[in-house]
Amino acid sequence: MTIDVSLFLWAVAALLATAVVAVALGRSASASRLVYGATLGISVVAVVMLMAHLVSAPGEISMVRLPLGLPWIGAGFRLDALSALFLLIVNFGGAIASLYGIGYGRHEDAPHRVLPFFAAFLAGMNLVVLADDAFTFLLSWEFMSLASWALVVSNHRSEDSRRAGFVYLVMASFGTLSLLLAFGLMAGPTGGYAFDTIREMTHAPLTVAIVFILMLFGAGSKAGLVPLHVWLPLAHPAAPSHVSALMSGVMTKVAIYGFIRVVFDLLGEPAWWSSAVLIMLGGATAVLGILYALMETDLKRLLACSTIENIGVIFVSLGLALAFRSNAMGWAAALAFTAALFHIVNHSLFKSLLFFGAGAVITATGQRDMEKLGGLIHRMPWTSFAFLVGCVAISALPPLNGFVSEWLTFQAVLQSPDLPEWGLKIIVPAVGGLLAFSAALAASCFVRAFGITFLGRSRSPAADQAHEVDRFSLSAMFILAALCLAAGILPGFVIDALSPITQALVGGSIPPQSNAPWLSIAPIAESRSSYNGLLVFVFIAVSAWGAALLVHRLASRDVRRSAAWDCGFPDARPQTQYTAGSFAQPIRRVFGTLVFHARETVDMPPPGDMRAARLTVETRDLAWDWIYTPIARGIGFAAIRLNRLQFLTIRQYLSLVFLALVALLLVLALWT
Amino acid sequence: MDLIRDLFVQGMQMAVVLLLAPLLTGFVRKIKARLLRRQGPSVIQPYRDLARLLRKEAVLAENASWLFRVAPYLIFASTWVAAALVPTFAGGLVFSWTADLIAIIALLGFGRFFLALAGMDVGTSFGGIGSSREMLIASLAEPAMLLTVFTLALVAGSTQLSTVAALMSSPEVGLRVSLGMALVALIMVAVAENGRIPVDNPATHLELTMVHEAMILEYSGRHLAMIEFAASLKLLLYLSLIACIFIPWGIAAPGEGPARFALGAAAYLAKIGIGAFCLALFETAIAKMRVFRVPDFLGAALMLGLLGTLLLFVSRSL
Amino acid sequence: MIALPFEAVTAVLVIPIVAAAVLAALPGYRAAARINVLASFLTFLAAASLFVTDRPETGQYLFVDDLNIVFIVLNTFVGFTASLFSASYIAHELETGRLTSANLRFYHAMYQVMMFGMNLAFVANNIGLMWVAVELATLTTVLMVGIYRTHEALEAAWKYFLLGSVGIAFALFGTILVYLAARPFIGEGHDAMVWTLLVEHAAAFDPALLNLAFIFLILGYGTKVGLAPLHAWLPDAHAEGPTPISAVLSGLLLNVALYAVLRFKILLAANPEAIGPGPLMMTMGLTSLIFAAFMLYRRRDIKRLFAYSSIEHMGIIVFAFGLGGPLANFAGLLHMVMHSLTKSAIFYAVGHVAQIKGTQKLSEIRGLTETHPGLGWGLLIGVIAIAGMPPLGIFMSEFLIVSSTFAVHPLLAIPLVFGLLVAFGALLMRLTSIAFGEPTGNTAPVQASYLPMYAHLALVFGAGLYLPSALVGWFQNIAGILG
Amino acid sequence: MYGNLSFDIAHLLAGGLVLVSFMMLYQDRLYALINTYALHALVLSLSVAWQALVQHAPHLFVTAAIALGFKAIVIPVALHRIVKRLGIHRDIETVVGIGPTMLAGMGLVALSMVVILRITPDADPLAREDLAFALSVLLLGLLVMVTRRNAVSQVIGFMALENGLILAATGARGMPLVVEISVAFSVVIAFIVIGIFLFRIRERFDTVDVGALDEFRGERQ
Secondary structure (H helix, E strand, O other), X not given: OOOOHHHHHHHHHHHHHHHHHHHHHOOOOOHXXXXXXXXXXXXXXXXXXXXXXXHHOOOOOEEEEEOOOOOOOOEEEEEOHHXXXXXXXXXXXXXXXXXXHHHHXXXXXXXXXXXXXXXXXXXXXXXXXXXXXHHHHHHHXXXXXXXXXXXXXXXXXXXXXXXXXXXXXXXXXXXXXXXXXXXXXXXXXXXXXXXXXXXHOOOOHHHHHHHHHHHHHHHHHHHOOOOOOOHHHHHHHHOOHHHHHHHHHHHHHHHHHHHHXXXXXXXXXXXHHHXXXXXXXXXXXXXXXXXXXXXXXXXXXXXXXXHHHHHHHHHHHHHHHHHHHHOOOHHHHHHHHHHHXXXXXXXXXXXXXXXXXXXXXXXXXXXXEHHHOOOHHHHOHHHHHHHHHHHHHHOOOOOOHHHHHHHHHHHHHOOHHHOOOHHHHHHHHXXXXXXXXXXXXXXXHHHHHHHHHHOOOOOOHHHHOOOOOOHHHHHHHHHHHHHXXXXXXXXXXXXXXXXXXXXXXXXXXXXXXXXXXXXXXXXXXXXXXXXXXXXXXXXXXXXXXXXXHHHHHHOOOOEEEEOOOHHHOOOOOHHHOOOHHHHHHHHHHHHHHHHOOOEEEEEOOOOOOOOOOEEEEEOOOHHHHHHHHHHHHHHHHHHHHHHHHHHOOHHHHHHHHHHHHHHHHHHHHHHO | OHHHHXXXXXXXXXXXXXXXXXXXXXXXXXXXXXXXXXXXXXXXXXXXXXXXXXXXXXXXXXXXXXXXXXXXXXXXHHHHHHHHOOOOOEOOOOOHHHEOHHHHHHHHHHHHHHHHHXXXXXXXXXXXXXXXXXXXXXXXXXXXHHHHHHHHHHHHOOOOHHHHHHHHHOOOOOOXXXXXXXXXXXXXXHHHHOOOOOOOOOOOOOHHHOXXXXXXXXXXXXXXXHHHHHHHHHHHHHXXXXXXXXXXXXXXOOOOOHHHHHHHHHHHHHHHHHHHHHHHHHHHHOOOOOHHHHHHHHHHXXXXXXXXXXXXXXXXOO | OEOOOOOHHHHHHHHHHHHHHHHHHOOOHHHHHHHHHHHHHHHHHHHHHHHHEOOOOOOOOEOOOHHHHHXXXXXXXXXXXXXXXXXXXXXXXXXXXXXXXXXXHHHXXXXXXXXXXXXXXXXXXXXXXXXXXXXXXXXHHHHHHXXXXXXXXXXXXXXXXXXXXXXXXXXXXXXXXXXXXXXXXXXXXHHHHEHHHHHHHHHHOOHHHHHHHHHHHHHHHHHHHOOOOOOOHHHHHHHHOOHHHHHHHHHHHHHHHHHHHHHHHHHHHOOOOOOOHHHHHHHHHHXXXXXXXXXXXXXXXXXXXXXXXXXXXXXXXXXXXXXOHHHHHHHHHHHHHHHHHHHHHHHHHHHHHHHHHOOOEXXXXXXXXXXXXXXXXXXXXXXXXXXXXXXXXXXXXXXHHHHHHHHHOHHHHHHHHHHHHHHHHHHHHHHHHHHOOOOXXXXXXXXXXXXXXXXXXXXXXHHHHOOOHHHXXXXXXXXXXXX | OOOXXXXXXXXXXXXXXXXXXXXXXXXXXXXXXXXXXXXXXXXXXXXXXXXXXXXXXXXHHHHXXXXXXXXXXXXXXXXXXXXXXXXXXXXXXXXXXXXXXXXXXXXXXXXXXXXXXXXXXXXXXXXXXXXXXXXXXHHHHHHHHHHEOOHHHHHHHHHHHHHHHHHHHHHOOOOOOHHHHHHHHHHHHHHHHHHHHHHOOOOOOOOOOXXXXXXXXXXXX
């Protein structure tokens, strides 16, 4: 059966209605339960419909045009393979976030500032993916930004979240304006804003190039491409955790959807250098993002920064797909594109999981600062387990899903020698190295995150009194963890589900995987490369379990508890533990001076002085120092200068009028 | 019939690595002792250690969590699986397609991930030192390793170990400058990954210098045994990896007679022996470097790997 | 079409005048306020009836065409809501004693006179008459701006008055020049000032004379549109007058002047040899946009802030009309309507806010959404709308303007977008500090009339999502007229 | 019927108006300025009267009368009293020196000539030449406004400007509404004068003290 797109429009309408109801409910006690319940229901229905669509008729396209929006073209909506996938991501993310919210929402102190916008936010993201003309697309896009902005400033009393909201919305509208220019250029003076019209047009190479760059600005600023990422570490953490999960896990994907829709679908064939640009930007983003994450001590900011890294990875694969496609290497392009899509799915899974975990930690301890956490594995065993799964997944380690997409990306990188352009030949392996580097750094970043937050001994009373969170939150986390594992050990099915999209957009697809022996995946040929998540999982599980069994049977099984050995330092205080800062110190030493202009100042008290020594580390984000601060300064300067015009005297104002008149007369005298 | 034999071969391989690993460690120690004009413990001392540790009761710190107890088995298992997938005396193992080179590296990464976590679990300062330094080293070693893999994969057009080995043994691969670089890089990585001198000293317990030892400081009894075992497996893995890629001769092709297998085994033992000897020689010859020199060391490896990949385009003949 | 017993047009003019007379005579302010509302409402009905009734034949003095109907209806509607708002506003002013009932008498009378002047300017077919009407409206507003008799108010009124008078003079000179240009072809006397005739014969006119005329006209009327650098009167007049008048100024008076400019643009466009008015208008529009955008940053007074944003939007509108072409003209028209509605709604909110907090200083107004949700969220929606965010009407017009600009003159789009972004930043910064944060000042609940504000916002919201096809057709052929 | 003579006289008077404007530029004492303005108005009224004569437009006489009675007599007297009342008759109140102002005036006249002379001559000459003078008068009046400090002289500048308008309006043959316009303007001017008088807007209207303006505008910077 094929699902008609109008059904999803009904879902959107229902979400908007929920938002209205939420406004009506205001601060009432049952509000959060009701609203999250409603959004959960709606999203689940949408997910079910999408599943049905994907299994039955993945390639089917259904369109509808409503007499809304721009009068002469109306508002078009379209459901095809690509939008189906992203709808699935959006609605699943929405469903799981709502489930989490049912529990988490109880702790909201101002629900009336969250609930309406939560529903509206979901609706907006759905609309972006469904939109089929420039106006509807941008309207939904901006609406999405607006709703999420409201969520970011929901905790409006804190200066930080207000600032975050400001930076966020300014960047967002910068992005929107670039998209607007891009669409304006594509639509041409006649105003052919419908996507079909744009598709049919053939664009001049210059146009294509400009549109491509504008798309980099527009979609990149929303997805968090370096150096347009500055808002992301501020805004994502400022929102309530389940919203952060949505923003990081889903909204960035919607941004990428926009990029794919325009660059791969609407726009013609970009020149090869554009793929090179994409690949290099992606590589830089990946490495810088994860380095930022390593420097963070705020758990949620750390997660937000790692989102930047994953976006970089995704953009690298997209760039590869673009490069291969423009050289008519169908299956290689398909491989790269599959890698990108797979990673999109994966990231939406484990990033939501991790943010939920962070949210649970915050609910339990009221702390976001890792330096004040620790030892939570004893008090929050379930949360910590789920979080651990997320960490393993995002660190691209087998047998979980993160590794599969990373692996596919590497396989795509290995196809680069067949590219004719020498530039790409050289760049791609180097960027591959960068990817490996960022993956390794990600591992250490999440060892740090998990180790400092959950392991060791608690660094603050708050962490001492922590206790496990409610079962809604837990169930949300465990569903995600299970999916991470499933996608990791049965990647073949996912890849096959993605093939219609690659077929449609890069004109090729990799051989079907799910019927391969032992459910292993071999994107090109088994002789060249293959991976079998299932067997790896089974092997590890069996041998670990077997080893444990044997040891316990044949050798010793008894355990004695005693004080930690610690090279003979008895019962040292928790302060002696390694902190997040000290864990990151070696890496900061090695890369910090280059990337962050990191500066360490040690204040060592003289002998006999009992005050504690302290080490202060200052890291700077060069994007701010080199781009944004100067711009802000420039605007401020201009504002101050021009502001003098507010304080002229009437005579001076008259002189302005006089001068304007004389100038115009002169023009008239000289030109005509 | 074939399947059974393949399974048998695979099983033998897994058993072989398991049995051989401690011996290798002992062998290296012996040679090092000899080079230092010491008598040194017997070659089979590691087996005795393992047995003793296994029999002892495990002492856990008060706030050690379940992770601390599970980690050793996970580490052991992942390392073993990785080691079992590297062709030792016979190629074309029945499960070789389970994981290619990239996956094998990732498996080792899996082990390291949990080792580092275990190091931080008890919440001592040394555990932290160890984990953080280990992750620093890994963050440079892994990309270097992957770049060497790229080099090989681009030469062989595959990341499948048995395919690579088969191609390397075939005459059409002449001497290649990039292969040489890959080899050097791989060796440097191996040294770093196994915590050997000059990166780390497996024998030291001098607090400020240790990396690997610092992480497992809190371990005892069977858990320690498992980790030590995993360590020696890892060493063996790297040696046989280098062996099967760069000196692939003598590896029995799939589906050949037992005689051929015996020959392969002999060749394999010889290679490992030579490798072990070189390692010992190297370790006795040079001194351990400061922790913050390690990045330079590995950075060099990284550069070599990248250079190897890029030079392929100059020297590429395939 | 329906035929009314009376001429809708004359009704639009007569009702305000009569009302003005009555109000001037009437002492009590409550009744006066009610009558004021009633009269405005009747005027609005009469204007609305222009849609359905058959139009009067074009006379020598008055006429009705597609273009000015839009303006009249918008004008009378906002005039009506503003009168509603002012009814609840002045009550408070009386309590605080800022205004005496004598003032109010004058105020109401002037209000109606002003409405009369503006309506007259719209329906006038004679450029001389149009000039007189515009000036009448201006002078009345001058008096209203000065009504508080405070030093600042007088200073603002004075500045407005002087600059306005110079504008008046320029506009008149331009009008005379047009007459001179027309006389040889139409003949002496009134006919040479009848706009419809002028357009017919414009092709033959002397281009040099027309060019000169247009320069004086755009400077003269542009002063009232508030184009930089002729804008000086605008911020202070908005800030110091009563808020209903600020709303009317931004929402209506600027449109009146704009309307005049458009009329003459059409005239000029009808003559092939004359300079195209486009480039001039685009330059002035962009200048105003960017200038106002920067000026938004250092504002400390909430009403002045939105006054500058009016300058900014007038700049955008003039730019759009200067750009020309069906898309841009449509967008410009839409933008003008949306701006009138939104900006007046904002001023309705601001008026009450200023009354509650007893100050217009931005620094002393915080956390409104917390203390006064009705006003706070209303203001927030209004500012978001004025900043061009969806799903509100201005987004659509800005979408059309920017995208069509980029398609036609890519280079012009860059300063345009830059200006929009800069202005957006300033507005958002202010909005964040007004609507959010720790509440300050008086947090007592307020009895405000939300109806006008939310009515406008609802209209703007609706227009952002759906434009009735009739309206669209209407606007499109106006866009055709504007060329 | 008067033929060329009418043109010459009209031309002469218009030129005279420009000349008087220059004289106004030259004055730097308030009383002198006011007197010169009276002269300006007088010349204007003469020229308007002449136009009324040649155009057979009796209603223009009204305008002439207004110019004569109101502008040439009432206003100057009123201004005299204001100046005395405000005690500002001693000020030297030009912003820029006389010389530059004169040069600027020359430039403006030249400019207006250039602009006007592009107009095709077949529009009747009288209108054309008159227009040139009217434009110059207008620009010169504006120049007075922007080069003088205090309110009174700004008003005078404005009135000079407006005289230019009247000149143009009357020069345009058969132009309707002229009388109304002149009346309207007289009202406006009356407003201004009364404004100065009532609101005690002192000479320092053009203050450079931003602090004072600050307080005026309620903007805290």
